[in-house]
Amino acid sequence: MRLLREAAVIAGKDLRIEARSRVTTNQVLPFGGLVIVLFAMALDADRPTLTRVAPGLFWVTILLAASLAAARSAAVEIENGAADGLRMSSLDGASIFLGKAAAVAVQLVGLELVLGVAVVALYDVEVRSSPVMIVGALCATVGLAAAGTLFAALASGLRARETVLPLLLLPVLAPVLLGGTRAWEAGFEGTPSDGWPWVQLLALFGLVYGSLGVLAYGSLLEES
Amino acid sequence: MTTSVSPVRGSRDASARSGLLASRRFVSVLGWSCLVSMALLVWLGLSVAPTDAVQKDAQRLMYVHVPAAWLAYLAFGVTAACSALYLWPRTRSLHYDRLAGASAEIGVLFTALTLALGSIWGRPVWGTWWTWDARLVTTAILFFLYLGYLALRRVPDDPQVRARRSAIAALVAVVDVPIVHFSVSWWRTLHQEGTVFGEDRDAQLDATMAWILLWAVVTFTLVYLFLVLRRYDLAGIEEAADERQLERAIVERRSEAASSVVAAPEPVSVAVGAAPGSAP
Amino acid sequence: MLAGVDLDVVEGEIVLLSGPNGAGKTSLLRLLSGLLALTSGEANVLGHDLAVDRRSVRTQLALLGHDTFCYDDLSVVDNLRFAARAVGRSKHAAVEAADRAVERVGLARQAHLEHRRLSAGQKRRLSLGTALVRDARLLLLDEPHAGLDPEGRDVLDALVRDAASDGRTVVFSSHELDRARGLAGREVRIVAGEAHGGRFPTAAAASPTTSTSGSGSVSSAADEPVAGVSAARAGVDTEMAPGDAHEVSP
Numbered sequence: 001m002r003l004l005r006e007a008a009v010i011a012g013k014d015l016r017i018e019a020r021s022r023v024t025t026n027q028v029l030p031f032g033g034l035v036i037v038l039f040a041m042a043l044d045a046d047r048p049t050l051t052r053v054a055p056g057l058f059w060v061t062i063l064l065a066a067s068l069a070a071a072r073s074a075a076v077e078i079e080n081g082a083a084d085g086l087r088m089s090s091l092d093g094a095s096i097f098l099g100k101a102a103a104v105a106v107q108l109v110g111l112e113l114v115l116g117v118a119v120v121a122l123y124d125v126e127v128r129s130s131p132v133m134i135v136g137a138l139c140a141t142v143g144l145a146a147a148g149t150l151f152a153a154l155a156s157g158l159r160a161r162e163t164v165l166p167l168l169l170l171p172v173l174a175p176v177l178l179g180g181t182r183a184w185e186a187g188f189e190g191t192p193s194d195g196w197p198w199v200q201l202l203a204l205f206g207l208v209y210g211s212l213g214v215l216a217y218g219s220l221l222e223e224s
Numbered sequence: 225m226t227t228s229v230s231p232v233r234g235s236r237d238a239s240a241r242s243g244l245l246a247s248r249r250f251v252s253v254l255g256w257s258c259l260v261s262m263a264l265l266v267w268l269g270l271s272v273a274p275t276d277a278v279q280k281d282a283q284r285l286m287y288v289h290v291p292a293a294w295l296a297y298l299a300f301g302v303t304a305a306c307s308a309l310y311l312w313p314r315t316r317s318l319h320y321d322r323l324a325g326a327s328a329e330i331g332v333l334f335t336a337l338t339l340a341l342g343s344i345w346g347r348p349v350w351g352t353w354w355t356w357d358a359r360l361v362t363t364a365i366l367f368f369l370y371l372g373y374l375a376l377r378r379v380p381d382d383p384q385v386r387a388r389r390s391a392i393a394a395l396v397a398v399v400d401v402p403i404v405h406f407s408v409s410w411w412r413t414l415h416q417e418g419t420v421f422g423e424d425r426d427a428q429l430d431a432t433m434a435w436i437l438l439w440a441v442v443t444f445t446l447v448y449l450f451l452v453l454r455r456y457d458l459a460g461i462e463e464a465a466d467e468r469q470l471e472r473a474i475v476e477r478r479s480e481a482a483s484s485v486v487a488a489p490e491p492v493s494v495a496v497g498a499a500p501g502s503a504p
Numbered sequence: 505m506l507a508g509v510d511l512d513v514v515e516g517e518i519v520l521l522s523g524p525n526g527a528g529k530t531s532l533l534r535l536l537s538g539l540l541a542l543t544s545g546e547a548n549v550l551g552h553d554l555a556v557d558r559r560s561v562r563t564q565l566a567l568l569g570h571d572t573f574c575y576d577d578l579s580v581v582d583n584l585r586f587a588a589r590a591v592g593r594s595k596h597a598a599v600e601a602a603d604r605a606v607e608r609v610g611l612a613r614q615a616h617l618e619h620r621r622l623s624a625g626q627k628r629r630l631s632l633g634t635a636l637v638r639d640a641r642l643l644l645l646d647e648p649h650a651g652l653d654p655e656g657r658d659v660l661d662a663l664v665r666d667a668a669s670d671g672r673t674v675v676f677s678s679h680e681l682d683r684a685r686g687l688a689g690r691e692v693r694i695v696a697g698e699a700h701g702g703r704f705p706t707a708a709a710a711s712p713t714t715s716t717s718g719s720g721s722v723s724s725a726a727d728e729p730v731a732g733v734s735a736a737r738a739g740v741d742t743e744m745a746p747g748d749a750h751e752v753s754p
Contacts, residue, residue, distance in 0.1 A: 009586070009589045009590065013575070013578070013586050016578060016582060017575055017577045017578060020577040020578065020579075020618060021576075021577040076575055076576075076577075079575070079576050080571045080572045080573060080574050080575070080576065080619070081569060081570075081571030081572070081573050082571075082573055082574065082575055084539060084567075084569065084571065084573055085573030085574070085587070085590070085634070086590070087539060087562065088537065088539070088562045088563070088566075088567060088573070089562075089563070089590035089591055090562075090563040090590065090591050090592045091590055150396065151393075151396075154376065154389055154392060154393050154396075155376060155379075163375075164372070164375045164376055164379060167368070167371060167372040167375055168372035168373070168375065168376055168393070169372075170368070171365050171366075171368040171369040171372060171400075171404075172369065172396075172397065172400045174365050174404050174407070174408070175400075175403045175404055175406075175407040178407045178408065178411050179407060182411070201403075201406075201407055201410075204403070205403060208399060208403070209396075212396055212399065216392050216396070219388065219392070220388075220389065220392060477526055477696075
């Protein structure tokens with residue numbers, strides 16, 4: 001599969017850039033941790049309240065982090081005209097999209113793991129049913145990475161405007177916020193049957209935005 | 225000789241520049257009909273329409289709230305349709321891009337109006353400015369979604385590049401609308417039964433109310449048409465102004481280059497080395 | 505931007521584009537590379553009609569632009585390997601090509617330094633290396649001498665001569681006219697978006713340079729135009745886009 005091989009080249013490149021620059025580990029991750037602590041402070045560390053809203057706070061944090069990770073992923077293609085380099089390559093737009101989205105997804109999974117542990121520890125919640133949470137988080141990650149990569153490419157033309165991306169991306173991600181939150185609520189409350197339909201919604205979202213990205217990314221790369 | 229994918233100038237033909245969708249006469253007639261129709265609506269809504277038994281006069285807000293919401297959806301629908309037409313190679317034209325932008329701006333305006341009117345209506349009826357009703361939340365997200373779209377449109381770039389990017393964004397955004405609507409209503413039904421504007425309420429409208437509501441929808445649609453045509457023309461004027469500025473910059477640049485040639489005594493064309501090409 | 509350019513280039517040639525700043529040299533090179541769209545006119549590069557297809561030609565040529573097209577946080581070899589893989593080389597071939605390129609552009613000692621830590625001249629060399637790993641038939645070099653030290657310029661000139669003697673074609677722009685004229689077989693002057701001397705001189709015009717009798721076959725070098733551009737008009741330089749014109753105004 002040429003598509004997957006090319007996608008792997010791009011994903012490898014983006015992950016290597018992250019390994020060298022450590023922007024996600026050194027900036028996005030601490031930012032996420034900070035948001036989680038700030039939420040607790042805003043809610044007066046009142047344990048019952050915090051426990052009840054933990055899933056929502058977690059997913060709001062992940063949405064913000066995803067927006068940053070996607071912006072960074074697009075930014076590396078802007079510096080030194082790297083996007084022109086990609087245009088001059090034989091790589092297909094679809095595989096570039098898949099590769100970049102995969103690299104964002106890998107970083108998001110890492111963020112979710114660390115921040116998830118932080119939420120469990122700080123907000124006093126108990127994981128009663130983990131499968132619905134893990135599958136839900138994976139499906140949500142696919143959607144976040146796909147939509148994030150697509151919109152970051154839309155927002156980063158020749159004259160990048162970083163401030164446009166969150167405004168453009170976050171409303172689109174509203175269903176992911178709802179789906180992720182409900183799936184995790186079900187996981188914390190030990191009622192997984194409430195969560196699975198939401199996981200399906202998350203999977204649908206990932207599928208829709210994955211397909212849109214595969215279709216549209218090539219022409220975005222070409223003209224902007 | 226002409227290529228369809230050219231980034232500038234070539235495809236910005238004269239018609240795109242003058243770019244009037246409808247004659248000035250039509251637009252001004254439309255403007256006057258809007259005024260008359262609106263005046264009639266004010267009279268119908270405030271004195272002819274019967275007072276609602278439960279909500280009293282507050283219910284009269286329906287005659288502006290419902291058509292405003294309808295217009296928002298109509299406007300975003302037009303944006304999506306124009307974006308698709310722009311992306312379709314055989315109908316690619318900056319007319320559609322301009323129309324998509326004009327329509328989205330008016331859509332955002334009417335979404336804001338819908339939210340504001342709903343809020344004003346909600347205060348006396350529900351006793352709160354805002355409620356997390358599925359329709360309200362969906363509308364609010366729609367508002368932000370298209371606010372983002374307009375922000376993207378404002379990022380300056382080559383017209384064709386910007387048009388293409390905006391068109392893709394509009395289509396990607398419109399795909400999100402049913403997903404948002406579905407997930408939000410699903411979310412809310414878990415917490416409460418039905419929505420505040422239940423089906424039964426719509427069914428209670430008496431005939432006079434229904435006719436006035438229909439009149440309101442027609443009036444608002446006329447207003448939309450008027451605004452969108454005016455906004456479209458204005459966008460055309462803005463683009464023409466940009467273009468004139470660009471032409472001026474090009475002329476300046478060319479005269480600069482020309483003067484540098486005059487200054488240089490060397491011949492204009494130089495061929496160093498006689499025979500082109502050498503055997504490998 | 506370009507306002508009706510005529511230019512023919514045959515295989516194995518080294519063509520210098522000269523002219524004042526902003527005359528359209530960069531636009532012409534971007535047009536030839538398939539990055540800039542043609543507004544009107546014709547352009548044919550390596551057998552591809554650019555009015556129809558701008559993508560296919562790109563993988564067969566190398567463009568050295570003002571930007572390095574490299575990633576700040578990747579090392580010299582990693583950038584070179586990615587450049588090679590991006591044109592479809594296997595992992596193994598990419599590693600070899602990168603190692604060779606590092607030696608040829610004289611960056612062996614900086615091989616594991618990130619792009620952002622290189623000096624301007626070293627970045628230029630790396631950029632040249634990414635052009636080399638593409639193993640392209642046509643090299644388009646936009647002011648390759650700029651920012652290089654004298655030693656680097658010698659390296660560049662040697663690479664260009666090697667490439668030409670391999671039968672590759674080089675089109676480059678330069679402001680170092682003495683050096684560039686010594687390197688080039690022909691000079692084409694670009695002024696205000698128009699080329700002067702882009703067509704062959706009369707002696708050469710007699711030879712069937714523009715004949716298409718070969719119709720795509722790889723015939724003898726001198727017969728087949730590698731790149732042919734006629735009456736080409738194209739876009740606006742990025743720094744001249746309408747958005748900017750708008751922003752500059754009060």
